[in-house]
Amino acid sequence: MPDKVLFVDDDPAILTAYQRALHKHVQVDIASGGAEGLEKIKTCGPYSVVVTDIQMPVMGGIEFLTRTNEIAPDTVRMVLTGNAGLKSVMDALEHGSIFRYLTKPVPPDNMLASLEAGVKQYNLQVAERDLLEKTLQGSIKVMLDILSTVNPEIFGRAQALKASMRQLAIALGQDQLWRFELGAMLAQIGMVTIPPTTLYKVRKGQALGPIEEGLLKRSPEISHGLIVNIPRLEAVAKIVLYQNKNFDGTGFPDNKISGAEIPLGARMLRVLTDLAELESGSLSQAGAYIMMRKRAGYYDPKILDAAAACFSAGAIVPTSAVQTLTVAVKDLRMGQKLATDVVSAEGASLVCAGTRLTALALEKIRNAAELTGLQGPISIEREGRSSS
Numbered sequence: 251m252p253d254k255v256l257f258v259d260d261d262p263a264i265l266t267a268y269q270r271a272l273h274k275h276v277q278v279d280i281a282s283g284g285a286e287g288l289e290k291i292k293t294c295g296p297y298s299v300v301v302t303d304i305q306m307p308v309m310g311g312i313e314f315l316t317r318t319n320e321i322a323p324d325t326v327r328m329v330l331t332g333n334a335g336l337k338s339v340m341d342a343l344e345h346g347s348i349f350r351y352l353t354k355p356v357p358p359d360n361m362l363a364s365l366e367a368g369v370k371q372y373n374l375q376v377a378e379r380d381l382l383e384k385t386l387q388g389s390i391k392v393m394l395d396i397l398s399t400v401n402p403e404i405f406g407r408a409q410a411l412k413a414s415m416r417q418l419a420i421a422l423g424q425d426q427l428w429r430f431e432l433g434a435m436l437a438q439i440g441m442v443t444i445p446p447t448t449l450y451k452v453r454k455g456q457a458l459g460p461i462e463e464g465l466l467k468r469s470p471e472i473s474h475g476l477i478v479n480i481p482r483l484e485a486v487a488k489i490v491l492y493q494n495k496n497f498d499g500t501g502f503p504d505n506k507i508s509g510a511e512i513p514l515g516a517r518m519l520r521v522l523t524d525l526a527e528l529e530s531g532s533l534s535q536a537g538a539y540i541m542m543r544k545r546a547g548y549y550d551p552k553i554l555d556a557a558a559a560c561f562s563a564g565a566i567v568p569t570s571a572v573q574t575l576t577v578a579v580k581d582l583r584m585g586q587k588l589a590t591d592v593v594s595a596e597g598a599s600l601v602c603a604g605t606r607l608t609a610l611a612l613e614k615i616r617n618a619a620e621l622t623g624l625q626g627p628i629s630i631e632r633e634g635r636s637s638s
Contacts, residue, residue, distance in 0.1 A: 284309030406602030440472030
């Protein structure tokens with residue numbers, strides 16, 4: 251059993267006894283108190299199992315277990331103590347998320363059996379986490395591939411919005427940036443259910459009928475429904491659901507949620523999507539902010555101010571000119587970034603400029619090239635900066 255185990259106790263005799271009895275079966279590290287135990291976890295971990303006494307000076311076992319749970323959530327935690335009082339048991343269960351509660355003295359054979367059970371639990375937890383992460387990554391990839399294939403224009407806007415969300419989240423001092431980025435990328439996934447004729451009207455600024463208006467209004471709800479059941483994306487799904495909610499509580503969804511109760515990512519999306527829409531028209535960036543400030547109750551004022559500071563002309567860092575390379579369809583490869591839109595001979599938008607090619611996008615381009623042909627040459631961005 252190669253997994254590592256950490257014993258934490260203020261009694262050196264107990265530590266020495268278990269280290270001597272168990273070292274042939276498991277790698278045992280010891281710590282004489284909670285602070286030393288936490289340092290061992292940080293510098294010598296990960297540990298499959300941590301076994302700690304409850305009654306220790308300076309840092310008690312419950313505090314140690316609580317902090318262990320924060321820095322090493324996969325590690326299985328056990329309590330070893332001579333105090334089997336009900337309160338200490340309940341406190342350990344509530345704050346330490348313990349796997350087993352062992353009462354001194356524990357014979358070496360019994361301790362070894364408990365450690366083997368703990369190691370098995372640890373391995374199960376790690377395997378489940380790895381599976382969830384792979385499932386999450388795969389699910390997101392499939393959804394984004396579908397969006398890029400069904401509606402490349404919306405996918406292109408989502409990629410631009412993702413970059414803006416990341417920049418604004420950093421400016422607001424947020425961590426877990428992936429949640430904000432995914433909220434931006436998946437916000438419009440529900441649009442794949444909207445009929446192409448309706449999307450065409452939206453793109454051309456034509457009037458919509460009541461049914462079409464209703465479909466567009468419910469798009470965030472549809473997006474939310476597609477995302478919410480994916481493990482670990484519950485917070486992202488909530489960002490998507492509230493993306494059109496106004497700061498004063500009006501808008502979709504129709505409920506009493508308002509102000510700071512609206513998820514931060516949703517309040518950010520509300521600002522950034524409207525800013526992008528206004529700038530895509532005839533308004534300058536400055537004009538867009540003036541227009542948005544006149545919309546009383548729409549936006550979180552702090553986020554609007556942060557966006558204005560973050561994306562002002564003075565805050566933009568100049569980059570070197572993008573070099574492009576014209577390539578044939580047969581030379582396209584996954585991961586290349588398009589410098590131009592790819593349009594079929596019939597005028598259908600296939601993949602937008604700025605998109606990094608996926609397997610689905612490549613297949614779509616190749617099929618269209620073979621069946622109908624393409625309009626104009628295809629250009630990709632040349633990797634690396636200009637040497638001039």
